[in-house]
Structure formats: C-alpha cells, structure tokens
Amino acid sequence: MKKLQFIIFLIFAITAQAQELVTYEIPKEMFYSAHNDDFTVKVRIPGGEWKDLYEYKVEVDMDNRQIASMVSFDFSGKVEIQVRKNNGTINTAQIRPLSYGIVPVVDGNIISFSLDRPRKLSLEVNGDKLQNLHIFANAILDEKPSLDNPDVIYFGPGLHQPKEQSRGVFRIPSGKTVFIDGGAILKGKLLLDSVQNVMIKGHGIVFQPERGVEIRHSQNVTVDGPVFINPKHYTIYGGQVTGLTVRNIKSFSNWGWSDGIDLMSCSDVSIDDIFMRNSDDCIAIYGHRWEAYGNVRNIQIKNSTLWADIAHPINIGLHGNAEADGDTIEHITFSNIDILEHDEDDRNCQGCMAICPSDNNLVRNITFDNIRVENFQEGQLFNIRVLNDKKYSKAPGRGIENILFKNIQYNGKGANPSIIYGYDNERRVKNITFENVRINGKFIKNAADGDIKIGEHTVDIKFK
Numbered sequence: 001m002k003k004l005q006f007i008i009f010l011i012f013a014i015t016a017q018a019q020e021l022v023t024y025e026i027p028k029e030m031f032y033s034a035h036n037d038d039f040t041v042k043v044r045i046p047g048g049e050w051k052d053l054y055e056y057k058v059e060v061d062m063d064n065r066q067i068a069s070m071v072s073f074d075f076s077g078k079v080e081i082q083v084r085k086n087n088g089t090i091n092t093a094q095i096r097p098l099s100y101g102i103v104p105v106v107d108g109n110i111i112s113f114s115l116d117r118p119r120k121l122s123l124e125v126n127g128d129k130l131q132n133l134h135i136f137a138n139a140i141l142d143e144k145p146s147l148d149n150p151d152v153i154y155f156g157p158g159l160h161q162p163k164e165q166s167r168g169v170f171r172i173p174s175g176k177t178v179f180i181d182g183g184a185i186l187k188g189k190l191l192l193d194s195v196q197n198v199m200i201k202g203h204g205i206v207f208q209p210e211r212g213v214e215i216r217h218s219q220n221v222t223v224d225g226p227v228f229i230n231p232k233h234y235t236i237y238g239g240q241v242t243g244l245t246v247r248n249i250k251s252f253s254n255w256g257w258s259d260g261i262d263l264m265s266c267s268d269v270s271i272d273d274i275f276m277r278n279s280d281d282c283i284a285i286y287g288h289r290w291e292a293y294g295n296v297r298n299i300q301i302k303n304s305t306l307w308a309d310i311a312h313p314i315n316i317g318l319h320g321n322a323e324a325d326g327d328t329i330e331h332i333t334f335s336n337i338d339i340l341e342h343d344e345d346d347r348n349c350q351g352c353m354a355i356c357p358s359d360n361n362l363v364r365n366i367t368f369d370n371i372r373v374e375n376f377q378e379g380q381l382f383n384i385r386v387l388n389d390k391k392y393s394k395a396p397g398r399g400i401e402n403i404l405f406k407n408i409q410y411n412g413k414g415a416n417p418s419i420i421y422g423y424d425n426e427r428r429v430k431n432i433t434f435e436n437v438r439i440n441g442k443f444i445k446n447a448a449d450g451d452i453k454i455g456e457h458t459v460d461i462k463f464k
Contacts, residue, residue: 019045019077020140024182024203026054027159034207036069039133040084043073046114050082056205058134058252059230061309062279063343065254066130072227072250074138074182074203075115083111083133085125096122097305097338099372120250120275120305122340129341136227136250136275138203145177145201152176155204157183168210172198180204180226189214189231196220205229212251215241216291224248231258235276238263239292246271254279254309264292264319265327269299277307277341284312287320287327287361296329307340311349312383316366317357322394326360335369342414343377348391350416351383352376353405357397358389364401368408375412381439382418382452386427400429408437415439418450422457430459437463 021043026034036057042050053071060068073079086109093111095102102121104113111123115137123133145152153176162170168188172178174195180186180202189209192198196219205227206212212228212235215221220243228235228251235251235258238244244266251260251274260276262284263269276282283306287296306313314334320327334353342352352373357363373381384403388396399422422428437444444450446463454461 020075021045021048021051021079022074022140022182023051023053024073025157026183027157027185029159030185036067037086038131039069040086041071041133041135042082043075043079046078046080055133056229059254060252060277060279061130062254062256062258063310064130068130068132068134070134070136070227070229070252072136072138072182072203074140076140078114078116079137080114081112081135083123085109085111088126091126094124094127096124096340096374097372098374099338134250134275134277138225138248141203141225145179149177153178155180155184155186155202157181158185160184160186162188172200174198177201180206192216192218192221194218198222199224201225203227206231208232211235211237213237215239215244217241219243221245222247226250228252230254233257234259234262235278236261238266238269239290240264240294241266242268244269246274248273250275252277256280259284262286263296263299264289265294265296266299267295267297271299271301272303274304276305277309279310280308281312281315282306282308284315284318285329285332286318287329287359289319293321295327297331299332300335301333301337302335304336305338305340308342308344311344312351312354313339313342314353315351316355317361317363317397318359318389318392320357320359320361322359324360326362326395326398329357329361329363330365332365333367333369334371335367337371339371339373339376341374341376342379344379347416348389350380352379352381354383355400355403356383356385356387356389357400358387358393358395360395360398362398362401366402367404368406369404370407371409373408373410373412376414378414379416380418381410381415382420384420384429384432386421386423386429386457388423396423396427399427401431403432404435405433405437406435408434410439411441415451418452419455420452420458420461421455424457428457428459432458432460433462433464435464
C-alpha cells in the first residue's frame with residue numbers, strides 16, 4: 001500500500017513540475033498607450049487560477065492600416081485560454097494556421113481552447129484578418145544567463161531607451177549575451193557591426209525601432225525569442241554574415257520597405273520557428289547589396305509561419321553584384337512552412353514562392369518541402385523568372401537551376417496563373433521539379449493542372 005501511495009505521489013509531483021505558466025507585466029509608462037481593448041485574454045493551468053494577459057496593439061497591412069492585437073506568455077505542460085470579444089457578436093471563430101487543427105469553443109462572446117505545446121496563432125472572429133488576435137505561447141526558457149557575468153547585457157522588466165537617443169541604437173560588442181526579459185520593452189534597434197559570438201535571447205519586445213536587429217560583417221550570431229512590433233524598416237537585416245541563427249522571433253510591420261528578414265550575401269544560416277507578419281517580403285535572400293558582398297549558400301528555413309500583407313512571403317535572387325559577374329545563391333531549403341497571406345496587385349512583385357534573379361545572379365539547388373499555402377487575396381503561387389528588374393537592378397540574372405517543389409498544398413481562390421520564364425538562351429530556367437503538389441485537393445500532373453504558364457528559354461520542367 002505504501003509503495004502504491006508513493007507511486008501516486010510521484011506521479012502527481014512529476015505532473016505538477018511539468019506544468020508551469022509565466023506571464024509578464026508591461027512597463028507602467030506604456031500601459032495605456034500600447035493597449036488594444038478589442039479582446040480580453042486569460043490563461044491558466046487546468047484547474048488553476050486565471051491570469052490576465054496584456055493585449056498589445058500591433059499595426060498591420062500597409063494597404064489598409066488596421067490595429068490588431070497580440071498577447072504573449074510562456075508555459076510547459078498544458079494551458080487553457082479564454083478570449084472575450086469586447087465588441088460585436090461572434091458568428092464564427094477560426095484559429096490559424098489551419099494545419100494545427102485547433103478548433104475553439106464559442107459560448108456567447110467567449111472563445112476557449114487549450115494548448116499542449118508552444119504555438120504561434122491567429123484567432124480570427126467572423127473572418128476578420130485585420131483586427132484579429134495573435135497568440136504567442138512560448139516554451140519556458142530553459143536557461144537564463146547569469147546576471148553577474150560581465151559578458152551579459154541584461155534588459156530587465158521595464159522600458160529601455162538607448163543612450164544614443166538621436167539614432168535609437170543599442171550597440172552590441174563581440175562575445176556578449178543580450179538577455180531581454182519578457183517584461184522588457186526596448187525602444188531602439190540592436191546593432192551588431194563587425195562582431196562575433198553574440199547571442200540575443202529572451203521573450204521581451206523591441207518596439208517601433210528603425211530596424212529590429214541590424215547585423216553587418218559578423219560571424220556566429222543568434223537571435224532567439226523576442227517580439228518585434230512595427231519597425232520602420234527590416235525586422236532583421238543581415239549583411240555579409242556567416243553563421244546566423246534565428247529562432248522563435250515574432251514580427252509585425254506595416255510600412256514601406258518593412259520586410260521581415262532580409263539577408264544580403266549571408267551564408268550558413270538557420271531560421272526556425274518564426275512568425276512573420278509584414279507589409280513587404282517576409283523573407284528575402286539576395287546577393288550583394290549596399291556594403292555587403294559575396295555569394296550566398298547553406299540557408300535553412302523551417303517550422304515557420306509567414307504572412308505577407310504586401311508582397312512576397314518568400315523572395316529569392318533580386319539583388320547582386322551586376323558590375324562584376326553577379327553572385328551565386330545556392331543550397332537553400334524551406335521546409336514545414338505555413339503561408340497565411342499574400343496580397344500584391346503588382347504582377348512584378350507576386351509569388352508566394354518567388355525566385356526572380358537579376359543583377360547577373362545565378363540561383364540553384366533550392367528545395368521547398370512541405371509548404372502549406374492557405375487562401376490568399378491576390379498573387380501567384382509560384383513565380384520563377386530570370387529577369388532584369390530595371391526598377392531595382394542593372395542586369396538580368398544568369399539563370400535558375402535545380403529547383404524542387406515537393407509536398408506543396410494550396411487551398412484557395414486568390415491565385416493568378418503561376419509563371420516560369422527564362423530570359424534568353426544563355427540565361428535559362430532548367431530542371432524544375434514539381435512533386436506531390438496539390439491545388440484545392442487535386443494533384444497537378446502537368447502545367448495546365450497547376451495553372452502554370454511556361455514561357456521561353458526553359459528546359460526540363462517536370463511534374464511527378
């Protein structure tokens with residue numbers, strides 16, 4: 001009997017230890033100015049006390065600027081979430097990405113559901129994607145740096161503004177670990193220039209900077225965990241960086257040129273478990289631009305959600321060193337990606353998955369695997385072109401080679417015909433494979449099935 005009691009006690013002890021919930025207070029200086037009252041959100045461990053979350057306002061969609069909402073917390077085990085809509089009637093409630101299969105329960109103006117793992121979600125009431133609620137449920141931080149360590153730069157709970165007020169810059173030297181507490185808000189960009197071995201970690205917020213994190217001519221940099229709210233320009237800029245890791249970041253932007261992650265002449269990059277909602281390209285991979293020079297290789301993007309209110313979710317190849325022989329952009333993989341939106345009326349800037357080299361660039365050996373594209377407003381599913389974009393470039397691209405689209409599914413009505421075009425006999429598109437690609441549930445066996453226009457100077461376009 002005692003043995004059985006001990007086993008039961010041990011089970012309860014392990015279960016209690018596995019269940020943990022961490023919420024954060026907002027700095028008092030921003031309590032009123034940063035709040036959105038569209039929703040009231042609470043979270044709890046099952047059977048525990050409800051904890052109120054702070055509902056941040058985030059600005060979305062440059063074409064039709066709206067105020068959406070965002071909450072964030074950390075947990076392990078299982079949590080229950082309760083959302084009250086404070087205005088209007090709930091006719092429908094949907095949680096995306098749809099691939100997660102999370103179906104909420106609606107009772108009057110209360111929406112409830114539970115989570116048993118970290119998730120980044122959009123809760124949309126009555127189909128409203130512009131005044132929706134973003135829910136970022138993080139894993140508990142496994143390890144916090146020692147605050148006594150002289151190589152740790154700690155931003156604790158509260159509001160932080162850089163000393164360089166005129167430029168809004170936090171300069172980070174080599175060898176530092178920057179820890180941003182979940183209750184911290186930074187009003188300024190993090191600048192890493194010619195540094196190495198830097199980690200930026202924590203679940204705090206970088207609020208309305210010029211750029212979120214700017215990394216130039218550096219090696220071995222990690223950015224893990226923060227939320228970036230409405231930078232005026234890129235969320236993360238990498239210029240000639242080798243050994244870059246980006247994990248678990250969340251981003252909102254709604255300005256012109258406010259791309260998510262833009263990489264110029266970067267190599268050996270890992271991007272994992274991110275949520276990007278941007279009013280320009282969510283992820284753009286280029287060769288030379290501005291002060292960054294060199295080829296691009298070995299980039300992996302996985303387990304992520306991309307939401308392009310404007311322009312491309314994924315864009316590869318536009319900028320390069322046209323005055324030399326161009327750059328080579330190669331060995332890039334996108335895997336396990338949910339694309340939630342693509343809305344672009346300029347045909348030259350369309351494509352959920354766009355490979356459009358200019359500036360003498362050669363793009364080759366690119367894989368898209370397990371990509372789920374939900375219904376989007378306007379654009380193209382695939383845009384594969386060698387072109388001379390005279391608005392941004394000085395020469396056409398050199399070519400596109402060895403591209404695999406595998407296990408792709410699109411369910412929606414917003415797609416214009418996809419295109420595959422070469423430029424001339426010397427600048428061709430060749431060896432493009434579509435394998436196990438489904439559009440609205442139908443496998444595409446040829447270009448007509450996929451509503452794909454194949455133009456001149458293309459070779460070996462295959463459907464499996």
